[in-house]
Amino acid sequence: MEMPKPDAMVLRQKAKLVAELSNILPADAIISDLAETRAYECDALTAYRCPPMLAVLPETTQQVADVLRICHANNVPVVPRGAGTSLAGGALPTADCVILGVARMNDVLETDYDNRIIRVQTGRTNLSVTGAVEDEEFFYAPDPSSQLACAIAGNIAMNSGGAHCLKYGVTTNNLMGVTMVLMDGSIVEIGGEHLDAGGLDLLGVICGSEGQLGVVTEATLRILHKPEGARPVLIGFDSNEVAGVCVSDIIKSGILPVAIEFMDRPCIRACEAFAKAGYPDCEALLIVEVEGSPAEIDEQLSRIVEIAERHSPVDLREAKDADQAGRIWLGRKAAFGAMGQINDYMCLDGTIPVSTLPDVLRRIGELSREYGLDVANVFHAGDGNMHPLILFDANQEGQLETCEALGAEILKLCVEVGGCLTGEHGVGVEKRDLMLHQYSADDLEAQLRIKDVFDPKWLLNPAKVFPLSVTATRRNA
Amino acid sequence: MITPTDETELAAAIAQADGPLSITSGGTRGIATAGTGLSTRAMTGVTLYEPGALTMVARSGTPLDEVQSQLVKEGQQLAFEPADYRGLLGTNGAPTLGGAFASNSSGPRRVQAGAARDFLLGVRFVDGRGTVLKNGGRVMKNVTGYDLVKLMAGAHGTLGVMSEVSFKVLPKPECTGTLVWEGLAPAQSLQVFTAAMRSPFDVTGAARVPSQGDAPSQTMIRLEGFESSVQYRMQQLQKKLQGIAQPQSLLDADALWRMVRDVEPFHGQVGAVWRSSIKPSDMPAFIDRIPGDHLVDWAGGLVWSLVDPSLDLRGLRGGIGGHSTLVRSANGVQPFARFEPQPSPLETLAQGLRTEFDPRGILNPGLMG
Structure with a gap:
């Protein structure tokens, strides 16, 4: 992975910078020792590592503003970091950067059930937002699978999704306001407790900007009352194609399930070996979940079962209670762990139009054979967000490179059929060099101009999202 | 009035413009700035509809009626319920998709399903330089690069003129x-x-x-x-x-x-009409403070007010946060800015974006600040 050459001038200023930061931060919030900065050398994309020059852990918005002001004045790049769970290398440091971690900012600032909002500091983890409101039967809807660990800051940066966004949307649909610090240290408030923010939709462009436009320190999030209940049905098919048609038929029938998960045979087998959930041994497996009162759930499930039966499923199990529901989800939830036990794996995240599903699965199979690496597929079928898992052995020379090349081909395929490179993980460093497959030079230039407005010196989260060749002139200006 | 029939003509019209353009689509939403008229209403047609994927792609001038008649055949709908402003504003013409998205027009279902901007998946548009650009796509989950799609929704044509939109649709409830x-x-x-x-x-x-x-x-x-x-x-x-x-x-x-x-109770009524987005629990205090008639939507979060045209509603809101838009003034005289001025750091960012996307300042100039 090519990263920009560290700025020697910046590296020479390290001691001066530490001195300046010491005026505004407690000593334990500044990490400058090489052994300790290693803790920040990578995120969940562990293939790429680089210890930062420094890491800082502020506790207030004002401290974040002071840090950014000092870095701005000294032309020091800053890489914001939530919980470090990015699968795309969104928080990968450069050697000359300051890592700005928000992990110590995890307070709930306000809960307001009558207005259905919660305001939190963004270092708070996704699941603990729901944790703060579940006594009142509320929840925060976006549910990325890393939700136990990932921070709201990173969710906003990557516009994270989850299994239930077919009904509830992704982060951008549940974010009502932010307090954000710009690179020059100025603090801005956007949106708030009212539903539509005024003026241009700055909130919309900040969400998903991968920490390149500002550092969001506080967020007002929409919370929702929990449904009365939820139950899944598991449906097995002897072909991917038929399973794909079944998904489309369910959606066309007017039912809007909260989740439709799809697993192919390699994935089913691995999960079964690992979790022993009792899954049928078949080509394709759907888990469809609906919500409501017991009677409402029964009615929706019976309609889904009726549709599924038209497609001659090889297995069909309707959860009658929480225990059965748990067993249906068991294998799916173990998917990533199961893969990790077999092998090293790379998890892709391209999205495709649902109608192209059978064709894309067939072509992924062909590519898998061509490159000699197995690919298991598990994904959110309702919204076309694929998660092909490429299995490889990192200890075998050349396999990581082969895996990356296969991954790039699969993502190009997603774009070719009308989809995109990333549905919920973000571009980061991982997919940055593929951006010109999805966007023209003009399209990217329009995005760079947004960055020019928010961060004219191009110091925030450098070398992410865009190919280095495209940003060189601006970064070196 | 310039009425391009496709994206190429639209790009040429903007590139060749030598002065301000007044961008409209169906012309029903009462937005008219000074300058040469440029309407997208001749760029029509649904180009792709996949009911099983809940997605549609259409040219921006496509009338909402045409979209809805296609959706209804498959038992689907535009869940954000874009308003028809003709009765309220006394305008003619046909409301279009582009107009609904450019104004982020959302009806009662906003409280549950989200706003127009939440349904917009992708845009093709022409910026103030005359360059054709695209962002987003036709899939529901897409975090590839910055989200200009949201930025275009609610920008009222000030950053670019949309030629094509792709969006999410939902089943129409039984x-x-x-x-x-x-x-x-x-x-x-x-x-x-x-x-x-x-x-x-x-x-x-x-x-x-x-x-x-x-x-x-x-x-x-x-x-x-x-x-x-x-x-x-x-x-x-x-x-x-x-x-x-x-x-x-x-x-x-x-x-x-x-x-x-469609705010029907205020159709044909004398007075100015304001639309305020506020914290829902502030609604009773808001109504108490502002003399006039009020229609409330979004569980209290949206208030339409019919008031004396000389009244500066924003000044009376006092400590109630949010923002108010002057949707209709009496006799077409606009004594107050249509959109609520933004606090200065946000206005600086917005101005920066307008300058980047429309360096000559020709797209609905002055409309949003």
């Missing part, structure tokens, strides 16, 4: 149930809204229509879905709201919700 309470004061209406929204019953509309003549105010809650489910939830909600008075329960009262969406 059945709609409406509970109606008559004669509640604003604070009681809020109590109904809050209790309904703090329930597991998936409310898709919560509105209050002011009293008109002898007719009392109406406080309305909407539930949608399969008939048995709607009936069940109507009963459960009534039980939960027992303390407040007995509501009427109606099935398929779509006209009531159209009335709210």
Whole structure:
């Protein structure tokens, strides 16, 4: 992975910078020792590592503003970091950067059930937002699978999704306001407790900007009352194609399930070996979940079962209670762990139009054979967000490179059929060099101009999202 | 009036413009800035519709009627309920998709399903330089690069002129149930809204229509879905709201919700019309503070106000946050800015974006600041 050459001038200023930061931060919030900065050398994309020059852990918005002001004045790049769970290398440091971690900012600032909002500091983890409101039967809807660990800051940066966004949307649909610090240290408030923010939709462009436009320190999030209940049905098919048609038929029938998960045979087998959930041994497996009162759930499930039966499923199990529901989800939830036990794996995240599903699965199979690496597929079928898992052995020379090349081909395929490179993980460093497959030079230039407005010196989260060749002139200006 | 028939002509028209352009589509939303007229209304047609993927792609000038007639055949709809402004503003023409998205026009279902901007998946547009650009796509989950799609929604053509939009559609519910309470004061209406929204019953509309003549105010809650489910939830909600008075329960009262969406009580009424987005629980105080008639939507979060044209509603809002838009002024004279001025750091960012996307300042100049 090519990263920009560290700025020697910046590296020479390290001691001066530490001195300046010491005026505004407690000593334990500044990490400058090489052994300790290693803790920040990578995120969940562990293939790429680089210890930062420094890491800082502020506790207030004002401290974040002071840090950014000092870095701005000294032309020091800053890489914001939530919980470090990015699968795309969104928080990968450069050697000359300051890592700005928000992990110590995890307070709930306000809960307001009558207005259905919660305001939190963004270092708070996704699941603990729901944790703060579940006594009142509320929840925060976006549910990325890393939700136990990932921070709201990173969710906003990557516009994270989850299994239930077919009904509830992704982060951008549940974010009502932010307090954000710009690179020059100025603090801005956007949106708030009212539903539509005024003026241009700055909130919309900040969400998903991968920490390149500002550092969001506080967020007002929409919370929702929990449904009365939820139950899944598991449906097995002897072909991917038929399973794909079944998904489309369910959606066309007017039912809007909260989740439709799809697993192919390699994935089913691995999960079964690992979790022993009792899954049928078949080509394709759907888990469809609906919500409501017991009677409402029964009615929706019976309609889904009726549709599924038209497609001659090889297995069909309707959860009658929480225990059965748990067993249906068991294998799916173990998917990533199961893969990790077999092998090293790379998890892709391209999205495709649902109608192209059978064709894309067939072509992924062909590519898998061509490159000699197995690919298991598990994904959110309702919204076309694929998660092909490429299995490889990192200890075998050349396999990581082969895996990356296969991954790039699969993502190009997603774009070719009308989809995109990333549905919920973000571009980061991982997919940055593929951006010109999805966007023209003009399209990217329009995005760079947004960055020019928010961060004219191009110091925030450098070398992410865009190919280095495209940003060189601006970064070196 | 320039009326390009495709994206290439649109790009040429903008590139060759030697002065301000007044961008419109169907011309129904009362946006008219000074300059040469440029309308997208001749760029029409649905180019792709996949009911099984809940997605549609269409040219921006496509009339909403045409879109809806295609959707209805598959039992689907535009869930964000874009308003028809013709009655309120006395305009003619046909509301279009581009107009609905450019103005981020969302009706009662906004409380549950989201705003127009939440349904917009991808855009093709021409910026103020005349460059054709695209962002987003036609899939529901897409975080590839910065989200200019949201930025275009609600920009009222000031950053670029949309040529094509792709968007998410949703199933049209089989059945709609409406509970109606008559004669509640604003604070009681809020109590109904809050209790309904703090329930597991998936409310898709919560509105209050002011009293008109002898007719009392109406406080309305909407539930949608399969008939048995709607009936069940109507009963459960009534039980939960027992303390407040007995509501009427109606099935398929779509006209009531159209009335709210299109602000029908203010059609033909003398006065200025403002649209304020506020914190829902501030609604009773807002109504108390602003002399006039008020139609409430979004469980208290949206208030349409019919007031004396000389009244600066923003000045009277006092400590109530949010923002107010002057949608209709008397005699076409606009004594106050249409959009609420933004605090200076946000205005600086917005101005920066306008300068980047429209360096000559020709796209609806001055409209948003």
